[in-house]
Structures are given as structure tokens and as C-alpha cells.
Amino acid sequence: MFLKVQLPWNVLVPAESLGPMLQRSIVHHLLEDFAQRKAAKDVGYYVAVTSVDSIGDGRVKQGTGEVEFPVLFSGTTFKLFKGEVLLGVVQEVLRYGVFLQCGPAETVFLSNKKMPDYRYVLGDNPMFLNDKLSSKIEKDVVVCFVVIGTQWLPEKREFRAVIGLDVDYLGPVS
Incomplete structure (x- = not known):
């Protein structure tokens, strides 16, 4: 916000x-x-x-x-607030989740545990795939998410945010 x-x-x-x-x-x-x-x-x-x-x-x-x-x-x-719904761009895809950038916030983490119905697919372009919806979460994809919590990191002068896709309308944006 x-x-x-x-x-x-x-x-x-x-x-x-x-x-x-x-x-x-x-x-x-x-x-x-x-x-x-x-x-x-x-x-x-x-x-x-x-x-x-x-x-x-x-x-x-x-x-x-x-x-x-x-x-x-x-x-x-x-500033990111708990419960806020925002958009972010996927910067990195890892087995345990993805890192997104949302405005100036660069450390927004989406855990694989907060992506129900998505499975990790390894390859040259790793991604999380939802077979039911035929949607992908991969690098450079815009994702709609809800903020679960934030943490202030004083040594880096930045926030770390944890997010989720636990509601039906959240996920990749076409």
C-alpha cells in the first residue's frame, strides 16, 4: 500500500x-x-x-x-500489510517456493506450501504447474497474492514478506 x-x-x-x-x-x-x-x-x-x-x-x-x-x-x-492483496513479478523459482518483486519490495516469498494444487516441475525453466487450471508460475509471471506476514530486517533496511495463494482468485495473472 x-x-x-x-x-x-x-x-x-x-x-x-x-x-x-x-x-x-x-x-x-x-x-x-x-x-x-x-x-x-x-x-x-x-x-x-x-x-x-x-x-x-x-x-x-x-x-x-x-x-x-x-x-x-x-x-x-x-509498505506491505498483512491481509493485503497485491501483484508481484516472479524473480526466481526454487523447489521450495518462489521469490517475487512487488514494487520496491524485492524479498517477497511464496512457499510451495502456500500454493495448493500446484506442483514443482524441474527443467531448464523450473515452474509450479496447476494441472486443473492449466496455469503456470514461472520466472517473469505476474502473480496475485495475499500478504500473510512481514518481517523488518534492520541490517539490510528492507522487509521480508511471506505470501500465499490460499484463496481461489489468487494466482498467475493472464
Whole structure:
């Protein structure tokens, strides 16, 4: 789910960037920092900065040659919630399940135990096959799924999601 959030961050600006284009420099460093942080436990994956709401007075950081500005900005994030029905693209097929990508979430796992009526087929292009429905789950296929749970991985700054196809209308999308 996409969320509208308002976040307070401290933006570090090198002293040599101070000058007549200060506001532009602060926004530039905010956007760089935003792109590198990837995600946060409480708001999910960072997607976009939509507006800079306020920039506070800078404070010199001793011994670093940088000035720290408190910035309040609005943005968009993406977070997976338990019970949510979403679409993902299969990235890897393994005997015990498949890994999908759903937006910025790259570690979405669908266990073979959560795919009733599908069986694993080994080969050059491994897949899960449902004989009754004549449907396949293979690399690059779009799959409709339900989120069973998520786990925050602080060392990687990302979420791991476990999903399922336990309801009739979930599965590969034509």
C-alpha cells in the first residue's frame, strides 16, 4: 500500500555548498539521502519526496565541515500489510517456493506450501504447474497474492514478506 507521510530529517550540507543557492543545495542533499536510505520499519520503502514543508536554521557540526539543517518534508512510501492483496513479478523459482518483486519490495516469498494444487516441475525453466487450471508460475509471471506476514530486517533496511495463494482468485495473472 502506498502511504502519504510527513518526515523530519536532519540534512547535512558541506560548508562549501553554502551560498546563494542554499535552499537548492539542501533539497539536493535531502534527495540524495532519501534515495540511499531505502526503507524504515515504521513507514516502509521510500518512494518519492513530494514537497519540502520547512527548513530550519542550520547548526555547524564540529570538526566535520558540514552544517546540519532540520527539514520537514512530505513523501510517498510503500509498505506491505498483512491481509493485503497485491501483484508481484516472479524473480526466481526454487523447489521450495518462489521469490517475487512487488514494487520496491524485492524479498517477497511464496512457499510451495502456500500454493495448493500446484506442483514443482524441474527443467531448464523450473515452474509450479496447476494441472486443473492449466496455469503456470514461472520466472517473469505476474502473480496475485495475499500478504500473510512481514518481517523488518534492520541490517539490510528492507522487509521480508511471506505470501500465499490460499484463496481461489489468487494466482498467475493472464
